[in-house]
Amino acid sequence: MGQQKNLDGYVGFASLPNQVYRKSVKRGFEFTLMVVGESGLGKSTLINSLFLTDLYSTEYPGPSHRIKKTVQVEQSKVLIKEGGVQLLLTIVDTPGFGDAVDNSNCWQPIIDHIDSKFEDYLNSESRVNRRQMPDSRIHCCLYFIAPSGHGLKPLDIEFMKRLHEKVNVIPLIAKADTLTPEECQQFKKQIMREIQEHKIKIYEFPETDDEEENRLVKKIKDKLPLAVVGSNTIIEVNGKRVRGRQYPWGVAEVENSDHCDFTILRDMLIRTHMQDLKDVTNNVHYENYRSRKLAAVTYNGVDNNKAKGQLSTKSPLAQMEEERREHVAKMKKMEMEMEQVFEMKVKEKVQKLKDSEAELQRRHEQMKKNLEAQHKELEEKRRVFEDERSNWELQQRLEQQKMEASRTLEKNKKKGKIF
Amino acid sequence: MTKQHENHRDMNFSHTVLKQSGGSTLLGYIGIDTIIEQMRKKTMKTGFDFNIMVVGPSGLGKSTLVNTLFKSQVSRKSAGWSRDEKIPKTVEIKSVSHVIEEGGVKMKLTVVDTPGFGDQINNDNCWEPISKYINEQFEKFLKEEVNITRKKRIPDTRVHCCLYFIPPTGHSLRQLDVEFMKRLSHSVNIIPVIAKSDTMTVEERQEFKQRVRKELEMNGIEFYPQKEFDDDIEDKSDNDKIREMMPFAVVGSDKEYQVNGKRVLGRKTAWGIIEVENPNHCEFAQLRDFLIRSHLQDLKEVTHNIHYETYRAKRLNDNGGLHPITSNDTQESNL
Numbered sequence: 001m002g003q004q005k006n007l008d009g010y011v012g013f014a015s016l017p018n019q020v021y022r023k024s025v026k027r028g029f030e031f032t033l034m035v036v037g038e039s040g041l042g043k044s045t046l047i048n049s050l051f052l053t054d055l056y057s058t059e060y061p062g063p064s065h066r067i068k069k070t071v072q073v074e075q076s077k078v079l080i081k082e083g084g085v086q087l088l089l090t091i092v093d094t095p096g097f098g099d100a101v102d103n104s105n106c107w108q109p110i111i112d113h114i115d116s117k118f119e120d121y122l123n124s125e126s127r128v129n130r131r132q133m134p135d136s137r138i139h140c141c142l143y144f145i146a147p148s149g150h151g152l153k154p155l156d157i158e159f160m161k162r163l164h165e166k167v168n169v170i171p172l173i174a175k176a177d178t179l180t181p182e183e184c185q186q187f188k189k190q191i192m193r194e195i196q197e198h199k200i201k202i203y204e205f206p207e208t209d210d211e212e213e214n215r216l217v218k219k220i221k222d223k224l225p226l227a228v229v230g231s232n233t234i235i236e237v238n239g240k241r242v243r244g245r246q247y248p249w250g251v252a253e254v255e256n257s258d259h260c261d262f263t264i265l266r267d268m269l270i271r272t273h274m275q276d277l278k279d280v281t282n283n284v285h286y287e288n289y290r291s292r293k294l295a296a297v298t299y300n301g302v303d304n305n306k307a308k309g310q311l312s313t314k315s316p317l318a319q320m321e322e323e324r325r326e327h328v329a330k331m332k333k334m335e336m337e338m339e340q341v342f343e344m345k346v347k348e349k350v351q352k353l354k355d356s357e358a359e360l361q362r363r364h365e366q367m368k369k370n371l372e373a374q375h376k377e378l379e380e381k382r383r384v385f386e387d388e389r390s391n392w393e394l395q396q397r398l399e400q401q402k403m404e405a406s407r408t409l410e411k412n413k414k415k416g417k418i419f
Numbered sequence: 420m421t422k423q424h425e426n427h428r429d430m431n432f433s434h435t436v437l438k439q440s441g442g443s444t445l446l447g448y449i450g451i452d453t454i455i456e457q458m459r460k461k462t463m464k465t466g467f468d469f470n471i472m473v474v475g476p477s478g479l480g481k482s483t484l485v486n487t488l489f490k491s492q493v494s495r496k497s498a499g500w501s502r503d504e505k506i507p508k509t510v511e512i513k514s515v516s517h518v519i520e521e522g523g524v525k526m527k528l529t530v531v532d533t534p535g536f537g538d539q540i541n542n543d544n545c546w547e548p549i550s551k552y553i554n555e556q557f558e559k560f561l562k563e564e565v566n567i568t569r570k571k572r573i574p575d576t577r578v579h580c581c582l583y584f585i586p587p588t589g590h591s592l593r594q595l596d597v598e599f600m601k602r603l604s605h606s607v608n609i610i611p612v613i614a615k616s617d618t619m620t621v622e623e624r625q626e627f628k629q630r631v632r633k634e635l636e637m638n639g640i641e642f643y644p645q646k647e648f649d650d651d652i653e654d655k656s657d658n659d660k661i662r663e664m665m666p667f668a669v670v671g672s673d674k675e676y677q678v679n680g681k682r683v684l685g686r687k688t689a690w691g692i693i694e695v696e697n698p699n700h701c702e703f704a705q706l707r708d709f710l711i712r713s714h715l716q717d718l719k720e721v722t723h724n725i726h727y728e729t730y731r732a733k734r735l736n737d738n739g740g741l742h743p744i745t746s747n748d749t750q751e752s753n754l
């Protein structure tokens with residue numbers, strides 16, 4: 001360890017943090033957040049409230065509005081900018097969790113997802129060309145507890161027990177406006193007791209050297225698990241516009257720390273501990289996964305290498321060759337796929353055109369037939385008309401003859417020829 | 420003279436005894452209407468039974484609601500169990516009985532609780548213990564009825580009403596809710612209730628209710644009051660009004676607070692006091708009136724005339740005649 005020396009003049013490396021800061025800002029940040037809980041606990045609303053964006057809006061309704069039969073894992077990405085800093089936020093949602101009648105192993109898809117993200121990162125870390133290493137590991141998992149007021153359900157305990165070693169688990173009490181302050185206190189104590197009883201390791205806030213910060217951290221620790229209320233509707237209260245929920249008996253304000261712990265959650269998650277969450281994910285959970293994975297590989301021998309990625313001891317050139325070959329193969333596959341798609345589309349279009357041509361032809365025939373039918377009809381009518389006319393003329397002639405005959409008769413009568 | 424008078428008297432007498440089917444006007448006061456008073460006196464002396472079952476996952480305020488409904492500590496929780504009792508591994512059936520009295524009328528109220536329902540990870544067939552319990556009560560009654568020497572008043576332990584608690588997710592019914600209600604709506608009167616409705620704003624509550632009603636209709640679930648048992652137009656219109664409001668969105672509480680100089684039952688939060696009996700806040704008052712003040716007797720009648728009869732017919736048909744299931748020391752009849 002080097003000795004600490006005092007400087008005689010100003011060197012200038014005090015600006016290192018600034019340099020780091022500028023570089024990071026240029027690079028932008030990434031954060032992946034997972035929300036888990038039964039449907040109807042207000043997860044989507046809380047996400048919208050936390051980041052003040054409508055991740056789930058009426059055009060793109062959240063998973064809660066769709067009916068699902070099995071647990072799914074869905075990702076949505078959103079890029080938010082604030083003060084020149086941009087954050088690529090990924091929200092991983094788990095619709096269908098705990099909704100079925102039989103919920104055994106409903107946590108398995110979630111565990112698989114987390115592991116697959118770790119594996120992706122491990123693979124990309126082991127490549128020779130590491131320029132682009134996207135970090136899609138789950139940095140934090142918000143677990144929503146239903147506000148029953150009694151304690152944790154068996155499902156809650158099972159889930160947290162299985163995931164506390166893979167991801168930072170932060171339990172939250174959802175829809176906390178159901179509970180009165182006393183009920184909330186009791187409920188929180190009961191939950192913490194059960195968490196300790198089952199030895200569940202939830203995310204722990206780090207101790208720092210700063211006294212001030214320690215006090216804040218201790219205050220947060222006393223309020224665990226945080227009881228939150230989410231809302232994005234704005235209501236007027238005493239002339240102020242606040243976000244809240246309007247009830248006949250009052251307005252529950254989301255950002256009022258007497259009403260719920262939403263502000264604490266937001267400050268903790270975004271303003272103070274986001275980097276720490278990422279660090280813990282990287283240094284603790286990921287390292288656990290990695291060491292377990294590598295130990296398994298070296299124990300099982302060589303043929304697992306092909307299945308689990310390049311973790312072998314090949315020379316870097318050979319690895320590069322392989323990577324290039326892989327890349328070329330991938331490109332070729334993509335090209336073939338695109339060609340296939342293109343062909344299919346062309347075929348479709350040709351078919352469509354043929355169909356429309358046939359349709360037009362048919363219609364043309366139809367119209368011709370109609371026209372002929374009409375023509376025939378008219379002919380028929382004309383014939384009938386002619387017949388009528390000739391009949392009528394005949395009749396007229398007959399009538400006329402009759403009239404003439406009667407007239408002559410009259411004349412003869414008058415003349416007295418017939419008595 | 421006297422003979423005439425006698426005849427006249429006789430004629431009068433015969434008129435009053437004669438009963439025309441069209442409902443004739445009586446020529447004098449007989450006192451038939453005092454039968455209501457006689458019934459009332461009898462009922463007050465004997466009292467009556469009412470058995471209510473509450474079903475729903477733990478933490479929905481079932482016990483609190485029952486206490487609030489009957490304004491006394493009648494639920495299982497208050498009979499000595501602690502608040503943070505562990506969730507049982509299987510569905511249990513626990514019943515607690517109390518005798519409450521009001522206005523000289525005694526009621527033996529039995530509250531049947533079902534802890535463990537819907538709380539496990541795997542909730543398959545969690546309705547079976549409940550279905551079995553209901554059928555067991557029917558069986559008990561049937562056996563008593565079929566006895567040669569019957570008791571004067573058969574103790575009625577049949578479940579008259581089942582309050583099913585729907586968690587206020589705000590979205591729709593869960594699979595478990597639909598399964599339970601489908602299977603049990605033919606053996607017991609089910610009244611669905613939205614629990615802890617102070618979670619939802621008024622608009623959310625309306626939307627949720629509509630969605631729940633639509634889903635109930637889609638699945639063919641007939642909750643009480645069932646449309647097919649409406650006797651006449653008046654009944655139908657009354658019941659239609661009630662059916663429009665169901666499921667009732669309720670809030671329960673056994674604590675009192677001071678609001679505008681009155682003491683009301685309510686829940687105190689940091690942003691206001693939720694009054695349980697205020698119809699603008701929640702629908703508890705409507706549920707109570709419906710359940711106790713207007714349809715209590717009807718619930719018992721539907722249970723006795725329809726659900727019990729269905730069970731009885733099935734049992735008699737199945738056995739081709741009723742054979743006693745277990746031979747007791749009491750004499751059984753062989754039908």
